[in-house]
Amino acid sequence: MTDLTVTSVPSRSVQFDSAEMTARVKRRYRSERRFKALGGGALLLTAVFVLAVLLDIAFKGLPAFTQHYLVLDVPVKAEIVDPKGARNPDDLRSADYFAVMREALTAAVPGIEGRVAKKKLTGLLSSGAGNDLRDRIAADPSLIGTTVKVPLLLSDGADLYLKGQQTAVSTIPGRGTATPSDTKGDITILASANDFADDLVAVKKTLAARIEDLQVRLQRAEARGESQASEAASLKEEIVALAARVDQPAVAENLDEKMPSLLVSINGGLVKLNTISNDSATGTVILPLNTIDEARPLDWSVVTYAKPESNRKTSDIEVAYLEKLKADGNVESRFNTIFFTHGDSREAEQAGILGSLVGSVLMLIVTLSLALPFGVLAAVYLEEFAPKNKFTNLIEININNLAAVPSIVFGLLGLAVFLNFFGLPRSAPLVGGLVLALMVLPTIIIAARASMKAVPPSIKEAALGVGASHQQAIFHHVLPLATPGIMTGTIIGMAHALGETAPLLMIGMLAFIVDVPQGLTDPATALPAQIYIWSDLPEQAFEAKTAAAIMVLLGVLLLMNGMAIWLRSKFERRW
Amino acid sequence: MSISKQVNAIAFAAVSLVAFSGAAAARDQIRIVGSSTVYPFTTAVAEQFGKAGGKTPIVESTGTGGGMKIFCEGVGVDKADATNASRRMKKSEYELCAKNGVTEIIELKVGIDGLTIAQAKGAKPVVMTRTQVFQALAEQVPDKDGKLIPNPYQKWSDINASLPDVKIEVLGPPPTSGTRDSFHELFMEKGAEGIESLKALKKADAKAFEAVWKSIRKDGAFVEAGENDNVIVQKLEGNKNAFGIFGYSFLEENTSKLAGVSVEGIEPNYENISSGKYKGARDLYVYVKKQHVGVIDGLDKFVAEYVSDKAMGEDGYLTSKGLVALPKEEAEKVRAAALALSPVDGALLN
Structure with missing residues (x-):
């Protein structure tokens, strides 16, 4: 043990209000405030990051908790569901319920002709669309032969479209009258006013933008010299041809899949336009028209799908079908129970x-x-x-x-x-x-x-x-x-x-x-x-x-x- | 008291649990391992197979190399039945298989995957040659006299005035990925062969040539973005000047966001890849143990489902999942060989 001798501490009279002391106290408080501010700032930053992550996940994930269904009246025909007529549970389970759904859907969108169009229509349905009906029939075979209201599961593409992640759809009513030449196939629509003039201007603008792109490519090709001479020549030709089309504002123009899609909704049908001039248009019928009567002003309209067809997964025909089904009130968004009741799937x-x-x-x-x-x-x-x-x-x-x-x-x-x-x-x-x-x-x-x-x-x-x-x-x-x-x-x-x-x-x-x-x-x-x-x-x-x-x-x-x-x-x- | 008794009981239960779950007995479910690139297609076939009445096969995503290792472990009910591969089986892997008793292997060439370079939509369209890709990304490139120097190019326009005036920035898969192997073979090797001095080097010293096209620059121009191709897609959306390397199915799925870069003037689209015009395409494979056919229920039926027209044909369900179908005649050949269960000849591999 050592004895602590009290050495004489030079007595220092502490003056709490001296300038030096106040400065020191202030400095200490400042340091503390700085530390607190840093800590608080760090917390805030962390909170912002966490919130950003959570919001991002929630924003992306919430759409998955709902799923769109087509709710249709489905006639359950015995010849498809139970061809043997024995009401054998095994036969009932292995029947082709997708075929039942296909028929119901074709009935809901009548007048579709051609293999490709029909395939597009049934493609809207999920391959598991029949599962719900299968379970109901298995539980209650007496439903066979009746008409049942069933929700049909839509495919992921159709579901994504209905969740509004693909393209904007705008509708402009016609100012004059319009007359279609036929109810199906390739038809011509004549308008009494210049109803397509604005669209024609927009198309010419897209063409002008295309010329700019081509010019960039031309410059690059020329920079490469001899080896790309033929490409440069063909690019030049293309530019001249496009420029000629842009310079004539009134001349009819072809539409293609890299431009916004234009359609005409008239007489209960829908026409996808291929060429337009100021007062007439030709196109292909997607949904058949009822008559070829003249449509009065405001009774028909020009529909625009803003995003070009080549830039989205859902084609014009599919969008048209879905919009029709939606307008008829057949589409329903429900809580996605499948997500919580099924295992993994590639669909x-x-x-x-x-x-x-x-x-x-x-x-x-x-x-x-x-x-x-x-x-x-x-x-x-x-x-x-x-x-x-x-x-x-x-x-x-x-x-x-x-x-x-x-x-x-x-x-x-x-x-x-x-x-x-x-x-x-x-x-x-x-x-x-x-x-x-x-x-x-x-x-x-x-x-x-x-x-x-x-x-x-x-x-x-x-x-x-x-x-x-x-x-x-x-x-x-x-x-x-x-x-x-x-x-x-x-x-x-x-x-x-x-x-x-x-x-x-x-x-x-x-x-x-x-x-x-x-x-x-x-x-x-x-x-x-x-x-x-x-x-x-x-x-x-x-x-x-x-x-x-x-x-x-x-x-x-x-x-x-x-x-x-x-x-x-x-x-x-x-x- | 109660706690000690409870603890004893739990411990006993746990031990007996381990003891009683003995080795796996006979198996009625097909097990598949291998490439994550082929995974989306094999799983689709597996699901269809399951819906048609079989037991849905289990498909693991282990990567091509890892899959080969597991596949070649041997023959028996506790070993995998098939492996996915985004490249052909190597001779060394075939020999490893043979050493472990896996002597008869059925090779299914199931389709084509285009390896695409893409950038965010909205940028001006770009046309590249494979040699330019090599010059942009190789660690060493020849200078004017043909001497190898560290890659001096910082901007695309340094390589060729026709390319955009932006910093070289390419997002790609890491070395563990089969996609990366294919990128080296399809773009870097072929690109290097387009330079005279390297062509001469290939003749003189094949090993040195291989070292040149197999090494990618490490100064930040090439960014390894991970195995997940969706990550690359997302990063491209945020960075208009960057290019990304991934499989064609991701480009097709994201047409609204991405634009493919034309290689040697050929745009990466379904028709060009299927016809072989587009140069950055590779074949995808599934390897099946013939010795397991008849032992594992439904393995032959699964093979038949995979090569059927409704799966890998032009209008089959695999094309809607992003697979590019084989040309008709080749598909017929593959189908005939698969249905006959004829094993691959090891001498043909390299």
Whole structure:
């Protein structure tokens, strides 16, 4: 011990209002304010980013929660549904319900002729359009022979169009009268006023823009010199020809798929225009006209699909059919139950998350039933019973390190040990659960030890004092009090496991699996794996599905974390 | 007390759970692994096969190389039945298969995928040659005297005045992707052959030549955007000056946002790819173990479904998923060989 001698501190009279002191105090306050502002700013920035991500996901994903259906009166003809007439359930199930739907749709849009047009019409339906009726007939065969109102599932393309992500449709009523030359086929429409003049000007403008593009290409071709001379010459010719058309404002013009589409709605039909001049137009009938009578002003109209046909997935004919069905009140938007009741599918409108959700749940059951008991027991032993020596130290360090091992390593381990050595099946939730259990084990051990340490020693000592054995003291008194902490750690570990994809990749759970798994060894995929798979598909409709699946995953995670918080606040005891 | 009993019970349950789930017995579900490029097509066939009454096959997306490894592990109910590949099987892979007892492999050439370079719609149309692509992206290019120097080009217009006056920025797949392999072979190798001095190098020293077309510049002009082609599509929308490299099906699906770059004057569209006019196209394959036919239920039927006209034909459902159908005669040949279950001749691979 050293004696502290009180050295004479030079006495300093503190003057709180001296200039120096005020400046110093001010500086300290300034520093504090700066720190607070920085912290607040960081929080704000984070909040903005999180909000941006969430809004983006919600914005993209919400359309996937609705699905458009055609609601039609469908005559269920016995000769299609039950050709044998025996009402045999197996025959009823395997009948061609899509054919029933096809007939109903053709009846709803009458007058369609030609193979291509008919194919486009039936193409609006999903290949699973008949499933709903199939289930109803199987449940109630007495419906055969009657007419049933059935929702027909639309294909992803038609659904996307109806969700308004493709083109703007505008309608301008005719100022003069208009006379069609026929009710079907290629026809001419004569207008008494210059109804097509504005459109003609717009077309000429598109042509002028096209000349500019060609000139850029011409310059490039010329820059390349001799080798591109022939291309340059043909480009020049094209420019001259186009310029001639632009220079004559009144001359009729051909329309093509790179210009906005023009149609005329007249006498109950629809005509897609091919050429227009100021007061007349020729075109092909898409929906047949009722008569060739003269249509009075305002009784007919010019319809424009603003986006050129070559720039969208839905063709003019399909847009026309859908607009007609919509105008007739046959289109209905419903909550997308398929998304929650079906497994994966390559048809976006039939794809659901149930398969992957069940897969995730099965996996978590395996993980929990392994990781929780082993984790807690390991923690109890290490914390309370194990002798403190080099060996237990080593184990402790390894557990802490294990918590930081990248998850893909656990996947490799699973592949080597569970699949190759033990011969367990690929893509099984059992193996996924085992791998994830290894992954969350260190988290649970660390959390359990920490919460056992937090129980005051007086509890244990009191138990020991009244004669309890060490084991009784731990299991009867310390462990129950540590439970809320252990639960919190476990739930957070589980949430972590739920969001893992990397280890699943190695054991074959990143796969296309249609059937919803029924047991632990059935092939299955998991929610995050499903999200990854969908995000990689080319179809646009899957973009919304991906975002919607992310929303479901986030929802489940939020629920689990919320449960952790609730458990902690309900059972936690403070000393 | 209760807790200790509960813990014991749970632990026991967990252990017995592991013990009782023994090795997989006989299997009635086809298992397919392999390329993520072929995945969208094989899954579509799998779904149709399932709807027609079979059990829907499981299709994993492991990449072409990874798929080959799993496929060649051996023969047996716990091994994969088929693998997707976005390139032909290599001789080394065939030998690995043979070593592990997979001796009879049926090769299905299922269709064509165009490898396209695209940019956001709205930019001026661009026409490139493969040599220009090579010059823009190779790590080393020959200078005027034919000596290899680090790539000096910063802007497209540095390569040729006919190209746009913007910084070279290309988003493409990472080296693990089969698409990247194809890009090297279809664009970089062929592009390098278009330069006289490199043509001479190929004759003199094939290894050195290969090193030239296989290395891509690392100074930021080429950005590895990940396996997910949709990411590249999204990035192109945001950056009008960048170009992206991906499969034709993504271009077709995003016609409203993207415009393809014409290669050697040929626009990447369905007709040009199918007829072979467009130079950046590759064949897609599925390999099936003949030894599993008859052991795994429905494998032969699955092969028949894949090569049927309603699947891979010109109006088949695979073309609506973005696959470019094989020319008629070739499709007939593939179909005949597949239905006869005739195995591929290892000597033909390289």
